[in-house]
Amino acid sequence: MSIDRHVAPVLGAPCWVSLTTRDLTAAQDFYGAVMNWKFRSASFGDEFCVALADDQPVAGIAAVAPGWQAPVDWTPYFAVADADDVAARVRERGATVAVGPLRLGYGRAALAADRDGARFGLWEGQSLAWTVGEGSAPALLELRTRDAFDAAIFYAQLFDWATPESECRVDYEEDQVIVRQGDRAVATLRGGGVEAAPDPRVRPRWHVHFHVHDLDRTTAAAVAAGGTVTPVEPAGGASGPQAVIRDPDGALFTVSTGDGP
Template identity: 70%
Template sequence: MSAHRPTPPVRGAPCWVSLLARDLEAAQGFYSAVLDWRFRPASLGEEFSIALLDGEPVAGIGALAQSLQIAVAWTAYFAVEDADDTAGRIRERGATVAVGPLKLGPGRAALAADRDGATFGFWEGQTLAWSVGQGNAPACLELRTRDAFEAAIFYAEVFGWASKEPGGCDVTYEHDQVIVRDGTHIVATLHGGAVESAPDPRVRPRWHVHFPVRDIEKVTAAAVAAGGTATPVAPGVEGAGRQAVIRDPDGGIFTVTAS
């Protein structure tokens, strides 16, 4: 999130994805080798950088403070009008605000976990001209959880999804998944089983970030060569692109999808 090309975000929509890495320089080297990203400083300070692909912003990488006892992970951030109000709604619903809200550069940010333990962030302030499913931004943002319907209620109450107020996100339930749209296109999906089915205890709730790539074989080979791992994903929906789950050397997990 930077002052470069700031834009008012859609309330409740994903507005950024970021990785907190233990070694910023090493993480930049890995993602440069695997996804061909280049980096520039962010307005948040020298411990943060913005990844670029073809000159367009893709994601952020920051150095994980030693005092923060959290796992290295890709985190989705959602746009909010008031970070303090959002933090209060999260706590009121039995979930956790782990860090913040804190002043960061031109805005305020916080890290939280929903009632099932899936971590996410929220951001108050202007954002880059960036949206899931558009340009070089992530192709998809997906919550895999034990009960998608219950999770959708939680996030709707926290972020104002499906409210009657203008400028927010719409929610529909299609083919056993919850679909979130920002008014123009899909920005997130929530998966967790059909309505009235028992929650699956084997699922570890997590927000997954899907990055589009042109050559999935080249990307997965580069990930392994750079010290990560790559696991092909069995085809799901007919017509969906080929996918692989990659774990970087620090433990950060993301998915690549053939575009």
């Protein structure tokens, strides 16, 4: 598959993840050392790149423009038919649209935050051929929030997960909500997030999980490259050992050797 192949993404499903950072070159050095990623330029400009694993797209990385208040963070994007319509739904439900929708490459994008402060993106248009849980893409997206069931209603209303036409469905399993695209779990929503928690791992946020073959090697490389590592119990429906890594710029992501649900 060509890394430049663009397709119509499944509406309502995650279609990309992107890292915002203050220094693009430093981010490439860190993730290249830790995750063995390579990088190529993107059509959006010099401050953007696409991370590759085995020549396949993994994620986008963008340097924050001077003067922007955008946080350093990993952000999932969800495919929508009309970014203006979904942005209006976000506002109608008491949440926030911080940027956009604006034209970007092959489509239009917006950055938003849900009612508990977890940040996510909207994408209208074609995207790279990329699916959570397949190939080089992230193994799972996990929302840790105040109330998983309230969050599930919010996102279902945005992305039409409950409609008969949707290719995504929501399953309620004990204390968590699992979003499936067909038979594949692409996102898990779990309760327990605390808005005022000083630890950003505990505050409501979307966590991006990447699969690695050797957790010890990955975490050792992260520390050597200036990051910090916190081992955690498996969560979000994943199995096997996990660790949360904070890169030198402060962005958090999770690595594990297990598979998603």
